[in-house]
Amino acid sequence: MYETKYHRPVSLPQAAKFAADHGDEGKYLAGGMTLIPTMKQRLAAPEALIDLRHVPGLKGIKVEGKSIVIGGGMTHSDVAMSDEIKSVCPGFADLAGLIGDPAVRHMGTVGGSVANFDPAADYPAALLALGATIRTNQREIAADDFFVGLFETALEDGEIVTKIAFEAPDACAYEKFRNPASRYAMCGVFVARRGGDVKVGVTGAGSEGAFHWSEAEQALSSNFAPEAVDGLTMPQDNMMSDIHGSSAYRANLVKVVTKRAVKKALGH
């Protein structure tokens, strides 16, 4: 790792000021669960780190009725263990509890995961399916517009993910088919049903990161049952292909995992 400067702001404006001072040579540091390994490999060498862990504006989980607002600095473990989230949207808490291992969950944050948009990150599948809003220190962005492509989001330089917000659906569930070594998703599917409207977010499989599986959304909106997906075929063109699985394998996995997610959602 190259030497770097370290700042510890205690407010959002102060954090943004540090970022502006370093132009695009500084980086926000949240849980560090992605950034520090990347810096060790010298794939990233920021001139300065701006530690967001002491910024109160990124903290807190607020659940009012079905409305859920989670601070960008909340950890995966905060989300997984929140009784409030569990009571109105158990599928989302389950998802957070499946990220990495306990030590990773104690440090890694919602904001860091969303900003990083790893093609196998779990939250993006849920945020797409839930129609979530990503709030920053400058604006609000719909999840559909936020996730742009591989490791690419709508965030501008220096912009901070401060909150994610969504309405709990009538039923939802996350099913994750894990790579047995890394435990990242080979395919993760989040299904959410609101009345007769069903949304399906898929992660881990697509070469451009998480996406909506529109055909399955249509089929499941008319019949919310695993069989509804039977007649569909996931095209292989945009599937990832690597030593862990070919694109044909992943395309099939999307279907299998979607069915399991629907089954789980029916059980909740």
Added chain:
Amino acid sequence: MTDVTITVNGREMKGSVENRTLLVQFLREHLGLTGTHVGCDTSQCGACVVHLDGKAVKSCTMLAVQASGSSVTTIEGIAEGQELHPVQAAFREHHGLQCGYCTPGMIMTAVDMINRHGSSLDEETVREELDGNICRCTGYHNIVKAILSAAGAAQPQAVAAE
């Protein structure tokens, strides 16, 4: 260089570190607390697990400067004088280690797990939560037994060989 103050095993430690110094390097090289191990250095193996303000974290994936102002507990800090911590004693009792390389991280992970789940721990949860700790020797069986025993939880039912 940045001045850091970290309460390590109850004692306030001060030091001046490069910002890129990892917490595990600070513990091992600056403080001489070599009980915390580095197995992979890539966040996978858990040999470096310590508690930061009471929660298990991987000290190879955290900078010392990030921990400034916090409390850190390492494997050296859990026994009461000559008396082993109950989780340490259970690892000895159940033969939960062979070479011992993974053991400090296993024990710190186990203590955190027991803090969160208490005696409601079951075998499946223990195995699931050991996800981030790799042991090349034991096959995990006795580690799981030791953790369940220390938690005062039910042991796995013996399954007869077919």
